[in-house]
Amino acid sequence: MAKKSKKAVEEKPYRKPIIKKRKPNRSIWGDFFLYLFLVLVAMVMVFPIVYAISSALKPLDELFKFPPRIFAQHPTLDNFSDLFVTMGKSWVTFSRYLFNTVFITFVGTAGHLIIASMGAFVLAKYDFPGNETFFKVVTVAMMFTGYVTQIPNYLLLNKLGWIDSYWSIIIPAFASPMGLFLMKQFMEGLPTSLIEAAKIDGATEWRVFSQIVMPNVKPAWMTLIIFSVQGLWNNKASTYIYSEEKKTLVYALQQIQSGGIARTGQGAAVLVVVMIVPIIIFVFSESQILETMASSGLKD
Amino acid sequence: MSEYVRKYFILKKHNLQVAWKKAKVRKMCYLFLAPYAILFAMFYIYPVVASIYYSFTYYNILEPPRFIGLQNYISLILQDDIFLVGVKNTLMIAIITGPLGYILSFLFAWLINELPRMVRSVAVVVFYAPSIAGNCYVIFSVFFRGDAYGYVNAALINMGIIDSPILWLINPAYMLPICMVVILWMSLGTGFLSFVAGLQCVDKSQFEAGYMDGIKNRWQELWYITLPNMKPMLMFGAVMSITQAFGVCDVTMALCGYPSTDYAARTIVTHLFDYGFSRFEMGYACAIATILFLMMILCNKAIQSLLRRVGT
Numbered sequence: 001m002a003k004k005s006k007k008a009v010e011e012k013p014y015r016k017p018i019i020k021k022r023k024p025n026r027s028i029w030g031d032f033f034l035y036l037f038l039v040l041v042a043m044v045m046v047f048p049i050v051y052a053i054s055s056a057l058k059p060l061d062e063l064f065k066f067p068p069r070i071f072a073q074h075p076t077l078d079n080f081s082d083l084f085v086t087m088g089k090s091w092v093t094f095s096r097y098l099f100n101t102v103f104i105t106f107v108g109t110a111g112h113l114i115i116a117s118m119g120a121f122v123l124a125k126y127d128f129p130g131n132e133t134f135f136k137v138v139t140v141a142m143m144f145t146g147y148v149t150q151i152p153n154y155l156l157l158n159k160l161g162w163i164d165s166y167w168s169i170i171i172p173a174f175a176s177p178m179g180l181f182l183m184k185q186f187m188e189g190l191p192t193s194l195i196e197a198a199k200i201d202g203a204t205e206w207r208v209f210s211q212i213v214m215p216n217v218k219p220a221w222m223t224l225i226i227f228s229v230q231g232l233w234n235n236k237a238s239t240y241i242y243s244e245e246k247k248t249l250v251y252a253l254q255q256i257q258s259g260g261i262a263r264t265g266q267g268a269a270v271l272v273v274v275m276i277v278p279i280i281i282f283v284f285s286e287s288q289i290l291e292t293m294a295s296s297g298l299k300d
Numbered sequence: 301m302s303e304y305v306r307k308y309f310i311l312k313k314h315n316l317q318v319a320w321k322k323a324k325v326r327k328m329c330y331l332f333l334a335p336y337a338i339l340f341a342m343f344y345i346y347p348v349v350a351s352i353y354y355s356f357t358y359y360n361i362l363e364p365p366r367f368i369g370l371q372n373y374i375s376l377i378l379q380d381d382i383f384l385v386g387v388k389n390t391l392m393i394a395i396i397t398g399p400l401g402y403i404l405s406f407l408f409a410w411l412i413n414e415l416p417r418m419v420r421s422v423a424v425v426v427f428y429a430p431s432i433a434g435n436c437y438v439i440f441s442v443f444f445r446g447d448a449y450g451y452v453n454a455a456l457i458n459m460g461i462i463d464s465p466i467l468w469l470i471n472p473a474y475m476l477p478i479c480m481v482v483i484l485w486m487s488l489g490t491g492f493l494s495f496v497a498g499l500q501c502v503d504k505s506q507f508e509a510g511y512m513d514g515i516k517n518r519w520q521e522l523w524y525i526t527l528p529n530m531k532p533m534l535m536f537g538a539v540m541s542i543t544q545a546f547g548v549c550d551v552t553m554a555l556c557g558y559p560s561t562d563y564a565a566r567t568i569v570t571h572l573f574d575y576g577f578s579r580f581e582m583g584y585a586c587a588i589a590t591i592l593f594l595m596m597i598l599c600n601k602a603i604q605s606l607l608r609r610v611g612t
């Protein structure tokens with residue numbers, strides 16, 4: 001008995017571990033394998049995008065090399081300049097397509113931001129009959145895709161005479177339920193005392209909204225903007241708009257893309273042009289978007 | 301009984317009066333909400349109602365809709381074999397890519413959560429980029445090209461596994477699996493962002509408390525602390541991924557063609573396009589839309605009641 005207890009007391013010399021555990025509940029090997037897995041998956045995820053960019057930089061002969069290579073050996077920007085030449089030769093000029101897309105994206109996003117924030121403000125901060133019911137209906141609307149409503153939407157827009165005009169894309173974009181939902185959830189985090197203080201100082205509701213609430217929810221603006229821009233920028237609108245001079249850039253670019261083997265290089269350039277805009281906006285607004293998404297939870 | 305009913309109506313009347321008074325005081329609120337509410341009713345509520353109405357009619361745009369009862373649904377389910385193929389494909393895609401994409405979004409969000417700040421923001425871009433990259437998924441048709449220039453074929457031929465190239469996107473046996481891979485690649489979307497953001501806000505002191513109470517490894521920490529804290533985000537992510545999983549059409553149309561060989565890559569939405577915008581049988585297309593709508597809503601409700609039990 002005595003021997004045993006003596007052994008337990010015996011001290012080992014303290015050695016500093018070479019690799020320290022980061023946190024109490026994390027094993028080193030677990031960390032190692034999980035992050036190795038993460039890196040592998042990240043490479044798989046990023047590969048198609050890298051490939052798209054590199055094939056846009058390949059000259060035409062390299063695109064059809066066998067065996068195919070991932071990176072261009074002699075990178076050129078020929079595909080992009082060819083793309084602009086092709087666009088320049090089309091009946092409607094490139095700048096017109098660009099204007100269409102920018103106009104639709106800009107007006108649609110701005111209107112959505114204002115209208116959705118106004119709705120979200122009263123839903124989040126005031127208690128009035130119908131408040132919760134309305135919000136519930138909006139959350140249900142997030143549960144089905146736009147395809148469900150496409151046919152009646154077309155008939156409605158037709159009746160309103162908006163088919164083949166920019167409004168057929170812009171006005172429905174105003175009512176996107178996602179924007180209202182995110183804005184409302186974010187505004188709920190705003191202290192009510194701020195609004196009350198402004199009220200005591202004699203501000204009207206409109207003034208509270210435009211000068212107190214809106215400046216305080218700037219991160220949510222960015223989020224609404226990026227979701228709206230993503231939707232509108234990638235909107236081909238081929239069902240609503242048929243006259244050539246009103247078509248969007250993405251639609252025109254995809255027409256070039258479907259031009260067959262000879263346009264493979266330009267097609268790759270198109271992919272890059274279409275994809276780069278939303279990604280760049282996201283990169284620059286990432287931290288604000290994440291701040292908003294933190295309040296995106298769906299409570300019941 | 302009559303006493304009870306009378307009291308019930310008195311209570312209802314009183315409640316209504318209170319609500320009316322409240323509404324009068326809060327007139328401003330309705331003004332603020334009006335622009336959004338009108339547009340929302342026009343482009344989201346009215347279409348759903350109209351879609352249900354048209355689904356009971358024969359409507360080809362030229363003639364006024366003619367009421368034909370349940371005929372559309374009957375022929376959809378009993379006669380339209382292609383629709384059933386579409387339902388089967390949609391369900392296959394939804395059942396496989398929906399939950400898998402959802403779990404992957406959470407898993408990756410959770411793993412990158414502990415990285416240093418700069419690395420984390422790069423990782424978020426890397427994982428999120430595929431879902432916002434426009435029609436970048438078209439690049440997969442280059443990988444899976446049917447001739448020897450396609451990457452997958454070239455690699456397999458070089459390794460000596462096959463001698464002649466496989467027509468990946470034309471052979472019905474390979475279409476759906478390839479589409480699923482592409483959809484999975486794109487599945488880290490809005491829900492993923494919500495998870496990343498939500499994980500940042502979990503109260504750190506709870507982890508310390510958990511450690512004191514004897515939580516031993518990261519998996520226990522995940523199940524007992526992180527998941528219950530993330531419940532609202534999990535709900536939101538589920539809504540997003542279900543909506544995405546049932547609405548699959550762009551990817552299958554771009555990769556396998558429209559219509560695809562033997563309709564092997566037809567989904568409910570492509571069937572809807574076919575009848576709505578190619579054949580102009582609006583009544584029939586609306587019946588398809590209504591079925592899709594009901595499937596999505598029911599699935600969402602079911603998943604939500606399931607998620608309520610997480611971590612309890």
